[in-house]
Amino acid sequence: MTAPASLDLSDGGAIPILGFGTGAMAGGMSAEAVLTALKIGYRHIDTARKYGTEAAVSQAMRASGLPRQDIFLTSKVSHENLRPADFARSVDESLAALKVDYLDLLLVHWPNPEIAVREYMPALAKAKREGLTRHIGVANFTTRLLEQAVALCPEPLAVLQAEYHPYLEQTKLLTAVRKHGLVFVAHCPVGRGRLFDDPVLADIAKTRGRTIAQVALRWLIQQNVAAIPFSSKPQRIAENFNVFDFTLTGDEMQRIAALKRADGRVADPAGRVPGGWD
Protein backbone atom coordinates (compact mmCIF):
# COMPACT_ATOMS: atom_id res chain seq x y z
CA MET A 1 0.00 0.00 0.00
CA THR A 2 1.37 3.40 -0.89
CA ALA A 3 0.80 6.53 1.18
CA PRO A 4 -0.35 9.73 -0.48
CA ALA A 5 1.67 12.93 -0.09
CA SER A 6 -1.45 14.76 1.02
CA LEU A 7 -4.96 14.08 2.26
CA ASP A 8 -8.04 15.73 0.78
CA LEU A 9 -10.01 17.99 3.10
CA SER A 10 -13.80 17.81 3.10
CA ASP A 11 -14.19 21.53 2.36
CA GLY A 12 -11.72 21.55 -0.53
CA GLY A 13 -7.96 21.50 -0.89
CA ALA A 14 -5.60 19.13 0.85
CA ILE A 15 -3.24 18.87 3.80
CA PRO A 16 0.30 17.45 3.42
CA ILE A 17 0.38 14.09 5.18
CA LEU A 18 3.71 14.83 6.83
CA GLY A 19 4.29 18.12 8.62
CA PHE A 20 6.78 19.68 10.99
CA GLY A 21 5.77 20.30 14.61
CA THR A 22 7.12 23.36 16.38
CA GLY A 23 5.73 22.79 19.88
CA ALA A 24 9.03 21.70 21.39
CA MET A 25 9.08 20.80 25.07
CA ALA A 26 12.48 21.24 26.72
CA GLY A 27 15.26 22.51 24.52
CA GLY A 28 13.22 25.00 22.54
CA MET A 29 12.66 25.39 18.84
CA SER A 30 14.58 27.59 16.43
CA ALA A 31 13.82 29.26 13.13
CA GLU A 32 16.76 27.22 11.76
CA ALA A 33 14.91 23.97 12.48
CA VAL A 34 11.83 25.16 10.56
CA LEU A 35 14.01 26.41 7.71
CA THR A 36 15.77 23.04 7.59
CA ALA A 37 12.38 21.33 7.41
CA LEU A 38 11.22 23.60 4.57
CA LYS A 39 14.45 23.00 2.64
CA ILE A 40 14.04 19.23 3.04
CA GLY A 41 10.54 19.42 1.60
CA TYR A 42 8.10 19.70 4.51
CA ARG A 43 5.21 21.93 3.42
CA HIS A 44 3.01 21.70 6.49
CA ILE A 45 4.11 23.62 9.58
CA ASP A 46 2.25 23.22 12.87
CA THR A 47 2.48 26.05 15.38
CA ALA A 48 0.24 27.54 18.09
CA ARG A 49 -0.15 30.85 19.91
CA LYS A 50 0.74 28.96 23.10
CA TYR A 51 4.07 27.62 21.81
CA GLY A 52 5.65 31.04 21.33
CA THR A 53 7.10 29.76 18.05
CA GLU A 54 5.01 31.77 15.55
CA ALA A 55 7.68 34.46 15.07
CA ALA A 56 10.36 31.82 14.41
CA VAL A 57 8.04 30.08 11.94
CA SER A 58 7.48 33.40 10.17
CA GLN A 59 11.21 34.07 10.00
CA ALA A 60 11.84 30.63 8.50
CA MET A 61 9.01 30.95 5.97
CA ARG A 62 10.49 34.22 4.76
CA ALA A 63 14.05 32.89 4.70
CA SER A 64 12.91 29.87 2.64
CA GLY A 65 11.78 32.13 -0.21
CA LEU A 66 8.78 29.85 -0.73
CA PRO A 67 5.55 31.51 -1.84
CA ARG A 68 3.00 31.74 0.98
CA GLN A 69 0.56 29.49 -0.89
CA ASP A 70 3.11 26.65 -1.04
CA ILE A 71 3.07 26.25 2.75
CA PHE A 72 0.18 24.74 4.72
CA LEU A 73 0.26 26.71 7.96
CA THR A 74 -1.58 25.63 11.11
CA SER A 75 -1.98 27.64 14.30
CA LYS A 76 -4.21 27.28 17.35
CA VAL A 77 -6.21 29.18 19.94
CA SER A 78 -5.36 28.01 23.45
CA HIS A 79 -7.90 26.86 26.03
CA GLU A 80 -7.65 30.14 28.00
CA ASN A 81 -8.72 32.17 24.98
CA LEU A 82 -11.92 30.43 23.93
CA ARG A 83 -14.39 33.15 24.92
CA PRO A 84 -15.45 35.13 21.81
CA ALA A 85 -13.48 38.38 22.35
CA ASP A 86 -10.36 36.50 23.47
CA PHE A 87 -10.70 34.09 20.57
CA ALA A 88 -10.72 36.81 17.91
CA ARG A 89 -7.80 38.62 19.58
CA SER A 90 -5.76 35.40 19.69
CA VAL A 91 -6.32 34.79 15.97
CA ASP A 92 -5.26 38.37 15.19
CA GLU A 93 -2.14 37.93 17.32
CA SER A 94 -1.26 34.71 15.51
CA LEU A 95 -1.61 36.36 12.11
CA ALA A 96 0.50 39.32 13.27
CA ALA A 97 3.26 37.12 14.76
CA LEU A 98 3.31 34.93 11.65
CA LYS A 99 3.16 38.00 9.37
CA VAL A 100 0.53 36.38 7.16
CA ASP A 101 -3.00 37.41 6.27
CA TYR A 102 -4.48 33.92 6.48
CA LEU A 103 -3.87 30.54 8.08
CA ASP A 104 -4.51 27.29 6.28
CA LEU A 105 -5.83 25.66 9.41
CA LEU A 106 -7.03 27.17 12.68
CA LEU A 107 -7.56 24.75 15.57
CA VAL A 108 -9.02 24.97 19.03
CA HIS A 109 -5.88 23.82 20.89
CA TRP A 110 -7.54 22.09 23.87
CA PRO A 111 -11.07 22.02 25.24
CA ASN A 112 -11.70 23.85 28.52
CA PRO A 113 -13.93 22.32 31.24
CA GLU A 114 -15.10 25.83 32.16
CA ILE A 115 -16.14 26.93 28.67
CA ALA A 116 -18.84 25.04 26.76
CA VAL A 117 -18.14 23.98 23.17
CA ARG A 118 -21.22 25.95 22.05
CA GLU A 119 -19.57 29.17 23.28
CA TYR A 120 -16.60 29.07 20.93
CA MET A 121 -17.75 27.21 17.80
CA PRO A 122 -19.28 30.42 16.36
CA ALA A 123 -15.96 32.25 16.87
CA LEU A 124 -14.09 29.45 15.10
CA ALA A 125 -16.57 29.53 12.20
CA LYS A 126 -16.35 33.34 12.05
CA ALA A 127 -12.58 33.21 11.55
CA LYS A 128 -13.19 31.01 8.52
CA ARG A 129 -16.00 33.17 7.15
CA GLU A 130 -13.80 36.25 7.47
CA GLY A 131 -11.06 34.56 5.44
CA LEU A 132 -8.61 34.47 8.34
CA THR A 133 -8.24 30.72 7.85
CA ARG A 134 -9.02 28.35 4.98
CA HIS A 135 -9.95 25.43 7.23
CA ILE A 136 -10.94 24.92 10.85
CA GLY A 137 -10.78 22.09 13.34
CA VAL A 138 -10.30 20.99 16.91
CA ALA A 139 -7.44 19.39 18.83
CA ASN A 140 -7.46 17.06 21.82
CA PHE A 141 -11.22 16.53 21.61
CA THR A 142 -12.69 13.19 22.69
CA THR A 143 -15.31 11.49 20.49
CA ARG A 144 -18.03 12.97 22.72
CA LEU A 145 -16.66 16.52 22.37
CA LEU A 146 -16.11 16.02 18.65
CA GLU A 147 -19.79 15.09 18.21
CA GLN A 148 -20.73 18.34 19.99
CA ALA A 149 -18.30 20.39 17.92
CA VAL A 150 -19.57 18.97 14.61
CA ALA A 151 -23.19 19.57 15.63
CA LEU A 152 -22.59 23.10 16.94
CA CYS A 153 -20.14 24.55 14.43
CA PRO A 154 -21.84 26.68 11.77
CA GLU A 155 -19.02 25.86 9.30
CA PRO A 156 -17.69 22.39 8.48
CA LEU A 157 -14.76 21.14 10.53
CA ALA A 158 -11.96 19.68 8.39
CA VAL A 159 -9.41 18.35 10.89
CA LEU A 160 -9.10 16.76 14.29
CA GLN A 161 -5.60 16.84 15.74
CA ALA A 162 -4.83 14.47 18.62
CA GLU A 163 -2.03 12.38 20.05
CA TYR A 164 -1.51 9.15 18.12
CA HIS A 165 1.40 6.72 17.95
CA PRO A 166 1.83 2.96 18.41
CA TYR A 167 1.53 3.14 22.22
CA LEU A 168 -1.84 4.94 22.17
CA GLU A 169 -5.10 3.30 21.09
CA GLN A 170 -7.14 5.73 18.98
CA THR A 171 -9.48 3.40 17.07
CA LYS A 172 -12.66 4.91 18.51
CA LEU A 173 -11.58 8.49 17.81
CA LEU A 174 -10.34 7.58 14.33
CA THR A 175 -13.71 5.99 13.53
CA ALA A 176 -15.56 9.13 14.68
CA VAL A 177 -13.22 11.39 12.70
CA ARG A 178 -13.81 9.34 9.55
CA LYS A 179 -17.57 9.20 10.10
CA HIS A 180 -17.62 13.00 9.91
CA GLY A 181 -15.23 13.15 6.93
CA LEU A 182 -12.42 14.86 8.85
CA VAL A 183 -8.68 14.28 8.52
CA PHE A 184 -6.86 12.97 11.61
CA VAL A 185 -3.55 14.74 12.30
CA ALA A 186 -1.36 12.87 14.80
CA HIS A 187 0.64 14.93 17.28
CA CYS A 188 3.46 13.37 19.33
CA PRO A 189 3.76 10.82 16.47
CA VAL A 190 6.99 9.34 17.81
CA GLY A 191 5.65 9.42 21.38
CA ARG A 192 8.14 12.11 22.40
CA GLY A 193 10.86 9.47 22.20
CA ARG A 194 9.14 6.81 24.32
CA LEU A 195 9.04 4.37 21.41
CA PHE A 196 12.75 4.19 20.84
CA ASP A 197 13.53 1.23 23.10
CA ASP A 198 10.64 -0.91 21.85
CA PRO A 199 11.84 -4.38 20.75
CA VAL A 200 9.01 -4.99 18.24
CA LEU A 201 9.57 -1.64 16.54
CA ALA A 202 13.33 -2.29 16.64
CA ASP A 203 12.80 -5.67 14.96
CA ILE A 204 10.61 -4.22 12.19
CA ALA A 205 13.01 -1.29 11.73
CA LYS A 206 15.93 -3.72 11.37
CA THR A 207 14.05 -5.86 8.81
CA ARG A 208 13.21 -2.79 6.76
CA GLY A 209 16.61 -1.10 7.14
CA ARG A 210 14.87 1.92 8.69
CA THR A 211 14.78 3.65 12.06
CA ILE A 212 12.09 3.26 14.70
CA ALA A 213 10.94 6.84 14.07
CA GLN A 214 10.51 6.09 10.36
CA VAL A 215 8.54 2.91 11.10
CA ALA A 216 6.26 4.77 13.55
CA LEU A 217 5.62 7.58 11.06
CA ARG A 218 5.05 5.13 8.22
CA TRP A 219 2.53 3.23 10.39
CA LEU A 220 0.52 6.45 10.76
CA ILE A 221 0.61 7.64 7.17
CA GLN A 222 -0.25 4.15 5.91
CA GLN A 223 -3.54 4.57 7.84
CA ASN A 224 -4.08 7.88 5.99
CA VAL A 225 -3.34 9.75 9.19
CA ALA A 226 -1.24 12.92 8.86
CA ALA A 227 1.73 13.30 11.25
CA ILE A 228 3.67 16.30 12.55
CA PRO A 229 6.92 15.11 14.18
CA PHE A 230 9.30 17.61 15.74
CA SER A 231 13.07 17.34 15.92
CA SER A 232 15.70 19.96 16.66
CA LYS A 233 18.33 17.99 14.74
CA PRO A 234 18.76 18.40 10.96
CA GLN A 235 19.63 14.74 10.44
CA ARG A 236 16.46 13.61 12.23
CA ILE A 237 14.30 16.21 10.48
CA ALA A 238 15.48 14.64 7.21
CA GLU A 239 15.10 11.08 8.53
CA ASN A 240 11.51 11.71 9.57
CA PHE A 241 10.61 12.96 6.09
CA ASN A 242 12.15 9.94 4.38
CA VAL A 243 9.18 7.60 4.77
CA PHE A 244 7.63 7.57 1.32
CA ASP A 245 9.68 4.81 -0.30
CA PHE A 246 8.88 1.76 1.78
CA THR A 247 5.73 -0.07 2.81
CA LEU A 248 4.85 -1.96 5.96
CA THR A 249 3.11 -5.27 5.42
CA GLY A 250 -0.33 -5.96 6.87
CA ASP A 251 1.32 -8.21 9.45
CA GLU A 252 3.76 -5.44 10.45
CA MET A 253 0.91 -2.92 10.70
CA GLN A 254 -0.92 -5.29 13.07
CA ARG A 255 2.14 -6.05 15.19
CA ILE A 256 2.60 -2.30 15.67
CA ALA A 257 -1.09 -1.73 16.49
CA ALA A 258 -0.80 -4.42 19.18
CA LEU A 259 1.76 -2.28 21.06
CA LYS A 260 -0.94 0.01 22.47
CA ARG A 261 -0.73 0.45 26.25
CA ALA A 262 -3.07 1.72 28.92
CA ASP A 263 -0.44 4.30 29.97
CA GLY A 264 0.52 5.23 26.42
CA ARG A 265 -0.60 8.87 26.47
CA VAL A 266 2.26 11.40 26.72
CA ALA A 267 0.43 14.76 26.28
CA ASP A 268 -2.06 14.96 29.14
CA PRO A 269 -2.24 18.25 31.05
CA ALA A 270 -4.20 17.57 34.23
CA GLY A 271 -7.90 18.49 34.18
CA ARG A 272 -7.89 19.92 30.65
CA VAL A 273 -10.43 17.55 29.11
CA PRO A 274 -14.00 17.85 30.45
CA GLY A 275 -15.19 14.41 31.57
CA GLY A 276 -11.73 12.94 30.97
CA TRP A 277 -10.52 10.86 28.00
CA ASP A 278 -13.05 8.30 26.80
Ligand SMILES: NC(=O)c1ccc[n+]([C@@H]2O[C@H](COP(=O)([O-])OP(=O)(O)OC[C@H]3O[C@@H](n4cnc5c(N)ncnc54)[C@H](OP(=O)(O)O)[C@@H]3O)[C@@H](O)[C@H]2O)c1
Ligand atom coordinates in the same frame (compact mmCIF):
# COMPACT_ATOMS: atom_id res chain seq x y z
N1 LIG B 1 -2.36 19.99 19.75
C1 LIG B 1 -1.64 19.69 20.81
O1 LIG B 1 -2.08 19.81 21.96
C2 LIG B 1 -0.25 19.17 20.63
C3 LIG B 1 0.37 18.49 21.70
C4 LIG B 1 1.65 18.02 21.51
C5 LIG B 1 2.29 18.22 20.29
N2 LIG B 1 1.67 18.91 19.29
C6 LIG B 1 2.35 19.16 18.00
O2 LIG B 1 2.93 17.94 17.55
C7 LIG B 1 4.32 18.14 17.35
C8 LIG B 1 5.08 16.86 17.63
O3 LIG B 1 4.88 16.47 18.98
P1 LIG B 1 6.08 16.48 20.04
O4 LIG B 1 7.13 17.39 19.53
O5 LIG B 1 5.53 16.73 21.37
O6 LIG B 1 6.53 14.95 20.05
P2 LIG B 1 7.20 13.98 18.96
O7 LIG B 1 7.28 14.60 17.63
O8 LIG B 1 6.53 12.66 19.12
O9 LIG B 1 8.66 13.79 19.58
C9 LIG B 1 9.59 14.82 19.52
C10 LIG B 1 10.82 14.33 20.28
O10 LIG B 1 11.33 13.16 19.69
C11 LIG B 1 12.69 13.34 19.30
N3 LIG B 1 12.80 12.84 17.93
C12 LIG B 1 12.09 13.24 16.84
N4 LIG B 1 12.46 12.54 15.75
C13 LIG B 1 13.41 11.68 16.17
C14 LIG B 1 14.19 10.70 15.51
N5 LIG B 1 14.05 10.46 14.20
N6 LIG B 1 15.10 9.99 16.25
C15 LIG B 1 15.26 10.22 17.57
N7 LIG B 1 14.55 11.15 18.24
C16 LIG B 1 13.64 11.87 17.55
C17 LIG B 1 12.97 14.82 19.36
O11 LIG B 1 14.24 15.05 19.96
P3 LIG B 1 15.40 15.88 19.18
O12 LIG B 1 14.95 17.29 19.08
O13 LIG B 1 16.59 15.69 20.11
O14 LIG B 1 15.58 15.19 17.85
C18 LIG B 1 11.90 15.35 20.30
O15 LIG B 1 12.38 15.38 21.62
C19 LIG B 1 4.67 19.29 18.30
O16 LIG B 1 5.91 19.86 17.95
C20 LIG B 1 3.47 20.17 18.11
O17 LIG B 1 3.60 20.94 16.91
C21 LIG B 1 0.40 19.35 19.44
